[in-house]
Amino acid sequence: MPVTIKDVARMSGVSISTVSRVINDSKPVSSNIRDRVFKVIEETGYVPNPVARSLVMKKSQLIGVITPGSSQYTMSEFLNGVEEIARMYEYDTILCNTYCESSKEIAYVDLLKSKQVAGIIFITQNINEELDKKLKKSSIPTVYYTLGTPMIPGIDYVDVDRVEAFVKLIEKVTDKDDRDIIYLRPEKKEDDYKESSKEEILKKALKKKNIKLSKCKIIYGADTVEKTYKLVESAMKKNKNIKSIISSIDEATLGSLYYLQDNGKVVPDDVKVAQVYETQITKIIRPGITSISLPLYDMGAVCARMIVKDIENREKSKEKKINEMILPYTLVERKSTLNN
Amino acid sequence: MPVTIKDVARMSGVSISTVSRVINDSKPVSSNIRDRVFKVIEETGYVPNPVARSLVMKKSQLIGVITPGSSQYTMSEFLNGVEEIARMYEYDTILCNTYCESSKEIAYVDLLKSKQVAGIIFITQNINEELDKKLKKSSIPTVYYTLGTPMIPGIDYVDVDRVEAFVKLIEKVTDKDDRDIIYLRPEKKEDDYKESSKEEILKKALKKKNIKLSKCKIIYGADTVEKTYKLVESAMKKNKNIKSIISSIDEATLGSLYYLQDNGKVVPDDVKVAQVYETQITKIIRPGITSISLPLYDMGAVCARMIVKDIENREKSKEKKINEMILPYTLVERKSTLNN
């Protein structure tokens, strides 16, 4: 049987309201009584029951995290950041994997509402505006981290300047010479806004660099090492001027590398290779692959801090201001694009 | 303002207990009343408040998951299994990362107790018997998944037969001939029971295969690709009979591969290479690396199912029986050990 506030009150000879005041520091309590209460708390190891607290406060110390999936390294590092900071502010996180299904997103929002979560961190490929309205109406603080389509106005979010990062990446794989680029990505799937948005960003970045779209061919179907191998093969046989490869996933990078190796092409001398976002593989394979390193942990941490602040502001019924945090990325140049 | 049981009761002209009976199907209710209540529930979108429920039931629909860290692929797949099955039984999971610190394990157990979690899934490198006693005393159902030291008696756990798997792995890298083996592992750190236990298992497996310990040298310090490269280099210069390499992490595997490649050794013809447990890298690099594939998702799923059953049994105050689930692994042979 755990110790309750009643026990503490009885044992220290005061009323439960006084004990409540002591543990919450919510109203002045004479110091000798406070000491007495603290002593009893210490002795008994009393811990307030968060469930009872949530019931009366109509708010839990729970932050719901809706995520497309926590398996990928890029996601789990982010989640570590969320969890650690949330816990620092005494919030627990509850994870909801949507596997990119928007029906699951809706279901989870309802679930989280019923759990009376204090706030929601919403990681998604594209923001469901309908759902966002619903969230706003039920006045649950929400912070977004979007992997895909651009932000809609009036929301809190965390991101990096992906276009700028892509521009820098392109700079690394291109030279002043008139080389052609191929961009390797998996087959188009429905709902895969993540890849589509990388493509959008690529196009914007090309524009900024004044590179004609015709110089950069987007190749679909680079899902596996083997498929990529063949795709690169046929592309390079058709166009001898391809001297830059940008790939969107590990498999495509390896497939390219192996094709080049088998055909006597040296990276980076003959062909430069980059992968959009850094993974564990880009760091340790040979040659090292140039890529954009996202501050994943920090992004998660910032999300958590933002949501906690939102929650506190709402409690003090301060007026809400929109928070947009653009964090710094790092472009890591490795051997795969280095001029000698 | 969310709809409460009171609202539903009033609107359907019955008492709240009747509504409670309807939603929990706990006592017979005449069918016309039940229909009326359901209709109101439907119309209002009423969802029972789980917080209030937890308070009176003294039990939440929460399963605490204590894990050394959720970043690695091997862990997150497991956690996906846990989460999905738990959710199926209407439990939420709350994740606690210990980063292998045993002080954090203790703190989290206390935290989870105060949250009145219904059960705990405890993933750890070695079981803290003290803590387990505490858990047993507070009668919170607990299921273990241990990455390290052997099981202690009287606990519920999920695992695969790691020794048997290792035996099979060794069979793949050795031949009838008298070749020497090196086993590459990271530097010894305190608390790293995971690596130590792999070593223990290796030794047991060698014994079973009647391979003298002197034929298999354990090399420490294979933390990075570069360090491994040098370690393999010096080991192979000293001993020309090394024809098998087993590595415990991706970095060590790649480092070995690169050394062999640079020195004209062909894998698997000259040297066979295997990595203990499969990762994404062992699957996609060239050559494919033979390794043990753990049924990660299933292990997580089984853990979740076990804990739910434990919880239900405890509620029905059935006597507890110990559950030990040994799941089947797969030894995946890839090119790195294949005889032609």
Next chain:
DNA sequence: TTGAAAGCGCTAACAA
């Protein structure tokens, strides 16, 4: 500065 009491939304024992 302190205590009594109401009530958060729900379940379950008891009564009818």
Next chain:
DNA sequence: TTGTTAGCGCTTTCAA
């Protein structure tokens, strides 16, 4: 089969 009621552990008004 249904309703009344107590109470889960806590916060917070209201009085003293």
